[in-house]
Amino acid sequence: MYQEHIKDIETTISNYFEGIFNGDVHKLNDCFHSSVVLFGDINGATYLKSKTDYLEGVKSRQSPKDLNETFKMKIIGLDIMGDIAMAKLHVPMLGYNYYDYLSLNKIDDKWVIVGKIFTHVA
Template sequence: MYNKNSEEIKQLITNYFDGIFLGDVEKLKACFHENTYIYGDIKDIDYLKSVDEYLDGVKNRQSPKDLNEKLKMKIIGIDILGKMAMAKLHVPMLGYNYYDYVSLAKINNHWTIVNKIFTHVD
């Protein structure tokens, strides 16, 4: 059954994947609320950055596309309850096997990522 919220969230996540893969900071920035924090665990090393710090890192690295990688990112699942949602994503890139959990909220009738946690799994 068609669900407008699930379609809007899938489009947001597609934009998120494209932004990461292409290194398109403006496209990626549009996916996040300005107060988002990103926490990760990369091979037992903690990663904690504001969305601006995260975007600066994306801006200053080679993109997966520039490194001739194939886009293999995918949505594993989305759970929507009212104006909030959680998505589990598989984001393999740059030699890492990342899994992201993104929290989303519908703010001013627009879905946005308000939190991101991620880890690398061997």
Template structure:
């Protein structure tokens, strides 16, 4: 069960990275629960969006791929307890050095991101 959950979460995060990097909102939408919220701190400016507004923003911006960036996103760690998990990620892109903390829950047999916290570290 535990190894299966790690693999499932790693696959979800890979899809999340690909969605962000390529600007693939269809992939990105599959990663999140429909009621997810994103909270962030970008250069001391608070960021709060619903998943719907976040997806709209990704759709309307140039992707890192379109800007000829290299995919350098990585998983730092995953902590699982039953049907909940936390993942810490390094997500450098678009001139930012982001770190994400994803709250995940296993809902109807599938892992979904239910909350995203992130910050930019100079």
């Protein structure tokens, strides 16, 4: 059973990576629950956004793909218990060395991101 969960979670995360890298807000929108909140720390500055604000930011910036960056995003760890999961990701892009922690939940038979915290590590 967990193998099926792993595959489905990896698909959601892959879509998340592709959405970020390509600036595809439609793909990102499908990855997130409507009530998701995104918290982070970027060089000591607190980052807090709603899904709508986050997607607007992605839409208004140049994507890593447009900037000819190399895709280096990867899953570092995954912990699944029932219909919840935590994923630790390495997301280097746009001159930052981001680490994301995603909370995922299986809702209506689909794995979605219900929370995101992240930081930049110099």
